[in-house]
Amino acid sequence: MTYTNQHTTLTGKINYFINVREGMLINYYKNRPYLITKSLSPENQESPVHFLQPDFISSEYVYRRNHFSFPVITPKNFTLLINGRVNKPLTFHYFDLLKMPAKTIEMVMECAGNKRAKFKPRIYGEQWEDGAITHGRWKGIPLFHLLSFTEVQEEGQEIVFEGFDAGKQKDNKIVPFARSLPLQNALHPDVLVAYQYNDQPLKFKHGFPLRLVVPQWYGMASVKWLKRITVTDSPFHGPFQTIDYVYYFKNKENRNIPVTYMNVNSIIQQPLDQTIRNKGNQLIKGTAWTGRGNITEVVISFDQGKTWRPTLLNKSLAGPYSWVTWQYLWQADKKGEYNIWIRASDSAGRIQPTKPVWNKKGYGYNAISEVHVKIE
């Protein structure tokens, strides 16, 4: 008698055979993590980032953050229109873009709502833990290069990026996902109209055929399924520009501030929170990143921040927008319960704060990273 069980995974098929008469091996399997679902319609799933090698996170583990259900992409959507305050409105075809001089950048992309679940008082909305973040290699055409063909007019102030994804607002009006960048940010030579991620065509769920990628900014700026780029002479007021992705602070005298660059931040990948370990050496490791400059220092504390010790930084992920990995070998010789704190600093003089800066919609959480470990 022969049974065949097929165990299919995202990365490929794994079979195990049950064939007693012929004496075959029974189980062949691989332990793997999966995306963690926050909602299914629209699909919002975070990366199992604690269980991944931090070099280049592969597409199937990249977090998915959607405001609407997925658009239907058909061959007629393989074009990108640039219009508005330009002398020569142009439509670029996907396959024409593939032939142009391209640039590759390695970068961290983090959702503005990453770590929202950690705010206290708690925030309403998707409860992202640590995994609304990815690190990978994007290839595409610098946006300024495309804009140079269209000749931006002097009145051009902002550039609006519109995706194919759209949906109803409360008032039943249909709006697309659209975001703007000030002209000087949009012209930065590393802002790309990307068509590859980690040397593969973009996956549909990550923006195929074309996606804007904006290094150093939170992920909302990197518009997926890019449909149209419009140069405007006035500030853009779309709901994802002026209602969402805005810091509303507790202290109402503060002006509300749009969400832009990533804060300096870190993740402890190992050990996991609330872990029990036996006495002996423990490798503590993780990543750190920033949206301004680069990471200069990652320090560790075992006494709630009274004293700090340096960790070992590994900057081999070379790009200016990469995250760094860090590690610390802890000689855990004494039984007990430990609070481990990690704090990153960047070259712009920013340091992870001890307390998060609470804001109504829960963006930009970057307080000191913390895990609790029990040594037995």
Added chain:
Amino acid sequence: MTYTNQHTTLTGKINYFINVREGMLINYYKNRPYLITKSLSPENQESPVHFLQPDFISSEYVYRRNHFSFPVITPKNFTLLINGRVNKPLTFHYFDLLKMPAKTIEMVMECAGNKRAKFKPRIYGEQWEDGAITHGRWKGIPLFHLLSFTEVQEEGQEIVFEGFDAGKQKDNKIVPFARSLPLQNALHPDVLVAYQYNDQPLKFKHGFPLRLVVPQWYGMASVKWLKRITVTDSPFHGPFQTIDYVYYFKNKENRNIPVTYMNVNSIIQQPLDQTIRNKGNQLIKGTAWTGRGNITEVVISFDQGKTWRPTLLNKSLAGPYSWVTWQYLWQADKKGEYNIWIRASDSAGRIQPTKPVWNKKGYGYNAISEVHVKIE
């Protein structure tokens, strides 16, 4: 030019094609949840239970709780030995068991550590949220039937069940996963040596070829990869019997109590915690279950338990060990922030408590279920 992207999922392959010249549709996809990883070695993953139909949870969504790395199962492991205090020790072969009169039961299986992450003060160990639970249909041979062939001796007191999975303890001694049941519990006609789950051979990760299933008990009793059944004349002292799966209460005057039957409990599947909804009717729904008797009532409160209203129970999942589904149509006409509490009761007179019964290893959490919802 033609690209083919293959998007492979646990339930099958989904392809989407990019074929511009021939004008094919581009994206065909399915939104689906995944298991949520707590650790990879050993593999511990919980079910995405909030995103599933609660009837019969399919194998790929069943939580995985392991104490050791997976055993290697080869054809010589297709046998089950029954020995100890019996007159006729016997070895049953898997394929012989398939031919015997079988029984099918529908039941809830819940890990004793389910919801551990909710205890305060927090517990060390796997941080299970709501998903270390499943509901499905098991088929196998009643254990008492197999035991009757072996003739249990009068001195027989307990029955020890040993799996093929084993690993090192702190003292470097290798121990298998093994658990015992008192004789009278083991002889219950619904305790099965199971070989099917939801009409399919057990999946390897869920105990193939044979698994003990013990209705009403927490999942640790349902020993996977069942290797040996030993009738003993004295209490079993394995580490998973006397160290783990024991309630150590705060109040040390209490005797420590072994973990056995499931507590009365519930899950709110919808809405998710910290959800924002527009004004209007909201369907609130979930499941409830118990390890003693059956669910008699599930009530809902919007005022922290001052007043309770009945929910609508659906007992169509018919078995005596099934969970029930419940629902409540909430007319959410007023903006505001709401705490929604759900409380189940069973025919044994047990009620979900307002506060959980804290215990050192974090077993049996069953306090009232709660979600926070904001109506805008």
